[in-house]
Amino acid sequence: MTGATPRTVTGRVTIRKCEALEDMQACFALQKEVWKFSDADLVPVRMFVVASKIGGHVIGAFVPREDERCEEKELIAFALAIPGMRNGHCYLHSHMLAVRQRYRNGGLGRRMKLYQREDALARGFELMEWTFDPLEIKNAYLNIEKLGAIARRYNVNQYGVTSSPLQGGLPTDRLVAEWWMKSKRVEMVLVDGPRAKFECRARIDVPAEIYEWKAAAPTRAQALAVQGNNRQRFQQAFADGLSVLGYERDGRGNGRFLLGEWDEGWRY
Ligand SMILES: CC(C)(COP(=O)(O)OP(=O)(O)OC[C@H]1O[C@@H](n2cnc3c(N)ncnc32)[C@H](O)[C@@H]1OP(=O)(O)O)[C@@H](O)C(=O)NCCC(=O)NCCS
Incomplete structure (x- = not known):
């Protein structure tokens, strides 16, 4: 597994909604630090403000600064969501x-999603959606296995090729995560109970080397080949009525999507 040793932050972290302009500015700065986008790809401060005022939310995680005398807190994570509408139903798009970076792999990402869920449920949303890069093994694992989201839509090159090095110059293909926040399936996952059983009808693999392949020009063609092959397999599986319902990692860090038939009754 990749990534820095997690910093233990439990207890010192305050997670709360952001409403003040300074909080939005801190989120903007963290966005820049994490994605390293060029100016044209950055979500501006004013969109953070708009999101918080029109039924979306901006959530921040803060820790005390290392200099104890300083009252101000350091923002170490944020989530930004806007309201969406499909077929007459409102949902939250995260x-x-x-x-x-140095606070990752200690469970904070999951805690942020749980806070988002709490806020969304309190305001009457049942569905939260977001998109994620299916080549990002860690994100897929977090979304499907640790949160209980499913996926049954695939968007080809959603944002065009972006300036973020996280994307490695590849087309921005995205899976749409659907998080049916009140469902039994999600509730069971969140308490680490038994998972809803399903018959696995297809498997789609992502090799652990994908991060290295994306990062360097000489191997980028290998990453592109995996993306192209998996794109076709997702599109075919979704056309056949299958959905991503599970995700596995092995000891070498390879990832594997597990697809089966989604039962609409599982939304409740
Ligand atoms: C995605 C992100 C928010 C996750 O935050 P985080 O605090 O590290 O997440 P968590 O610690 O709650 O959960 C991550 C899980 O993935 C696991 N993980 C870590 N590295 C992994 C890897 N290379 N492959 C597979 N799983 C991995 C962690 O061990 C943890 O699982 P565990 O609790 O069973 O050990 C963070 O990595 C990030 O900011 N990434 C860059 C921006 C991004 O990609 N955002 C998401 C799309 S908008």
């Missing part, structure tokens, strides 16, 4: 979630 556009960004970021945890500062």
Whole structure:
């Protein structure tokens, strides 16, 4: 598994909604630090403000600064969501979630999603959606296995090729995560109970080397080949009525999507 040793932050972290302009500015700065986008790809401060005023939300995680005399807190994670509408139903679209590098892999990403869920449920939303790069093994694992989201839609090159090095110059293909927040399936996952059983009808693999392949020009063609092959397999599986319902990692860090038939009754 990749990533820095997690910093233990439990107890010192305050997670809360952001409403003040300074909080929005801190989220904007963390966005820049995490994605390293060029100016044209950055979500501006004013969109953070708008999101918080029109039924979306901006959530921040804060820790005390290392200099104890300083009252101000340091923002170490944020989530940004906007309201959406499909077939006459409102849902929350979570556009960004970021945890500062040195605070990753300690469960903060999951805690942020749980806070988002609490806020969304309190305001009457049943569905939260977000998109994620199916080549990002860690994100897929977090979304499907640790949160209980499902996926049954695939968007090809959603944002065009972006300036973020996280994307490695590849087309921005995205899976749409659907998080049916009140469902038994999600509730069971969140208490680490038994998972809803399903017959696995297809498997789609992502090799652990994908991060290295994306990062360097000489191997980028290998990453592109995996993306192209998996894109076709997702599109075919979704056309056949299958959905991503599970995710596995092995000891070497390879990822595997597990697809089966989604039962609409599982939304409740
Ligand atoms: C995605 C992100 C928000 C997750 O935050 P986080 O605090 O590290 O997440 P968590 O610690 O709650 O959960 C991550 C899980 O993935 C696991 N993980 C870590 N590295 C992994 C890897 N390379 N492959 C597979 N799983 C991995 C962690 O161990 C943890 O699972 P565990 O609790 O069973 O050990 C963070 O990595 C980030 O900011 N990434 C950059 C921005 C981004 O991609 N945002 C999401 C799309 S908008």
